Amino acid sequence: MNKIGKITILGLLLSMNVAAQEPATTDSVNTQQSKPTLMQRLNQVQQYLDEKARAKVDPNYIEVPKKPWRVVLRYKESVFVVDYSNSLGDPSAGEGAEWNMRFEPPMSPSIGVWAGYRGTGLAVAKSLGKKKGTTLSFSTTGAKYGANLRLRSFDVTEGTFTSTIYDNGKVMSLNGDARLLAPVNITSLYLNGYYVFNGRRYSQAAAYNQSVIQRRSAGSFLLGATLYLAGMDLSDDKNSSLILLSSGVGRIVIHQGNIGVGYGYNWVPFRGFVVNAMAMPTVSFYNRVKVNKYDCNYEMVEATGPTDDYGTWNPDTHTWANGKTHRPIPGEESDTSWYDGVDSWEAGSETTYSLLRFNLDLRLGIAYNWSDYFIGAQAQFNNFFFKKDQCKINIYDAYARISLGVRL
Numbered sequence: 001m002n003k004i005g006k007i008t009i010l011g012l013l014l015s016m017n018v019a020a021q022e023p024a025t026t027d028s029v030n031t032q033q034s035k036p037t038l039m040q041r042l043n044q045v046q047q048y049l050d051e052k053a054r055a056k057v058d059p060n061y062i063e064v065p066k067k068p069w070r071v072v073l074r075y076k077e078s079v080f081v082v083d084y085s086n087s088l089g090d091p092s093a094g095e096g097a098e099w100n101m102r103f104e105p106p107m108s109p110s111i112g113v114w115a116g117y118r119g120t121g122l123a124v125a126k127s128l129g130k131k132k133g134t135t136l137s138f139s140t141t142g143a144k145y146g147a148n149l150r151l152r153s154f155d156v157t158e159g160t161f162t163s164t165i166y167d168n169g170k171v172m173s174l175n176g177d178a179r180l181l182a183p184v185n186i187t188s189l190y191l192n193g194y195y196v197f198n199g200r201r202y203s204q205a206a207a208y209n210q211s212v213i214q215r216r217s218a219g220s221f222l223l224g225a226t227l228y229l230a231g232m233d234l235s236d237d238k239n240s241s242l243i244l245l246s247s248g249v250g251r252i253v254i255h256q257g258n259i260g261v262g263y264g265y266n267w268v269p270f271r272g273f274v275v276n277a278m279a280m281p282t283v284s285f286y287n288r289v290k291v292n293k294y295d296c297n298y299e300m301v302e303a304t305g306p307t308d309d310y311g312t313w314n315p316d317t318h319t320w321a322n323g324k325t326h327r328p329i330p331g332e333e334s335d336t337s338w339y340d341g342v343d344s345w346e347a348g349s350e351t352t353y354s355l356l357r358f359n360l361d362l363r364l365g366i367a368y369n370w371s372d373y374f375i376g377a378q379a380q381f382n383n384f385f386f387k388k389d390q391c392k393i394n395i396y397d398a399y400a401r402i403s404l405g406v407r408l
Contacts, residue, residue, distance in 0.1 A: 056143035061201040063213040065407055067372060070210070072114040072405035076125060080104075080152065082186060082232070083394040086246050088300070091166050099163035099245065103156045103184065110135065114403075119146075119211035141211060144199035150190040155183035182236035187229075190382070190397070192361075194224040194280075196264075204264055207276035207365030210374045210405060214274040219265035224280050224361065226258040228384055230395060240296045240342045241329075246391065248347065250294035254386050254393070257286035258359055276365040284357040289388045295347040298338065299326035315343050352388055359383055372407040 054064045082103040089096020112125025112135070119141030127135075139148040161178040164171060196204060198220030206214035234242050235250035243250050262280025269275075297313055297320070307328060311321025319325055330338055360383050367376040381398040 056200065057203070057212070058200045059215075061214070061216045061218050062143075062203050062206070063215050065213065065372075067407035068118050069408040070114075070116060070121070070405050071408065072209075072403050074112050074114060074123065074125065074401050074403045076110050076112065076399055076401035078110070078399045079396065080188075080398075081396040083392075083396075084232070085392040085394075086249070087390045088245065088247065089166075091164070094166045094169055097163055097165045099161065101159050101161050101178065101242070103159045103186065114209070114405075119205050119209060121209075139209065141205040141209060142199075143203070144196050145193065146196075146204055147191075147193040151188075153185070153187040155185050157183045180239055180242065182238035184239065184242075185231075185233040187231045188395070188397070189227075189229040191227040192224065193226075194222050197221045197223070202264065202266060204276070204278065206266060207274050207367050207376065208363075208378050210367050210369065210376060210403075213272065213369050214266045214268050215271070217266060217268045219263060222262050222264055222278070222280060224258075224260050224262060224282065226282065226361070226382075228254075228256045228258065230254045230256075230384070230386075230393075232393070235292070235294060235344065235346075237342045237344050240298060240344050241300075243294050243344060244296060244298070244300040248293045248295065249291055249391060250344070250346070251292035252388075252391070252393065253290045253292075255286065255288040256284050256357070256384060256386070258282040258284045260359075260361065262361065264363075272369040274365075274367050276363070278361075278363040280361040282359045282361060284359060287354040287357060287386070288351065289354065289386055290349060290351045291388060291391070292349045293347045294344045295325075296342065296344045297325065297327060298329050298342060301328045313341060313343060318343075318345065354387060357385055359385065374405050374407075376403045376405075377401070378403070
């Protein structure tokens with residue numbers, strides 16, 4: 001093969017190699033350019049969620065706003081009351097006493113901010129005035145479901161005390177404000193969830209967090225479940241008089257599970273405005289009450305004579321110098337020096353499971369939407385009742401709030 005032929009063949013091979021490489025190079029560049037950025041991926045996820053949200057509702061009844069993010073400013077008034085009742089002796093036979101201590105914890109007006117995507121978000125609130133505090137809450141709602149979690153823990157030293165004393169046919173009443181020498185700690189956890197049967201046309205969220213807009217009036221039955229945990233700790237030594245009045249009860253821990261069926265209705269008199277009312281009676285299928293009993297070196301009996309022979313108290317053996325465990329309280333009401341010598345100790349626990357209880361969940365909500373803004377007002381009332389022997393606890397948990405928000 002002559003020289004010219006070799007050069008021609010070599011040129012053809014090189015041109016074929018270059019031609020084969022050019023598409024590969026171009027494909028590589030195109031592939032790099034086609035890779036989505038992080039923001040593009042997030043937008044794709046948001047579009048998918050928005051399409052899912054709109055697909056689950058009837059657009060003639062429920063409008064899903066195009067802007068999914070919301071920031072809401074809230075002002076809230078809370079009421080949390082604990083009614084604690086007990087008895088001594090046998091009041092039904094005309095001997096002993098019945099009494100009630102009502103604790104109204106230091107709840108005060110609060111202002112806070114809620115922020116989130118669609119129906120899911122987190123709120124933080126700060127108490128106003130002298131009684132400071134911070135509250136965190138989490139909530140989430142969808143077309144057919146809703147859930148919220150609320151946790152409280154606080155100390156209270158003030159309450160109102162009422163009692164009826166029966167003594168040999170005589171009846172005496174004692175009422176007034178009470179201030180404890182040591183705080184009583186009260187904690188509660190409220191976890192609530194519900195299912196909406198007519199979720200395509202009725203939205204509970206339209207009136208309570210404005211994640212969607214109700215366009216036409218509609219109602220729905222709802223299936224709800226609530227887990228409520230509460231605890232009350234009286235076990236400080238300085239509260240020994242309250243422990244003695246409680247027949248040795250120093251700490252109470254309550255678990256209650258409720259289930260119920262209710263009905264909610266959204267009334268839409270004109271565009272953008274909705275009024276919601278919901279009522280759900282519930283039955284507690286699980287009631288567990290654990291009581292920690294405490295013993296004390298004093299007893300709720302008035303001394304009828306001198307008590308100098310009791311000597312000093314030995315906390316290791318739980319006896320006074322004269323060998324006795326319990327010493328009568330001084331007869332003079334003004335004598336409070338004995339408080340400093342109080343010693344109490346845990347003396348076992350009891351756990352009981354009680355019968356069905358009936359509670360109630362009531363809610364009222366109003367909202368108005370215009371452009372990308374909305375205002376609302378909401379209120380909720382819950383009542384929980386617990387009983388063990390002569391010990392009764394009634395908890396009232398309610399709030400009212402107003403809100404102003406913007407969609408982003």
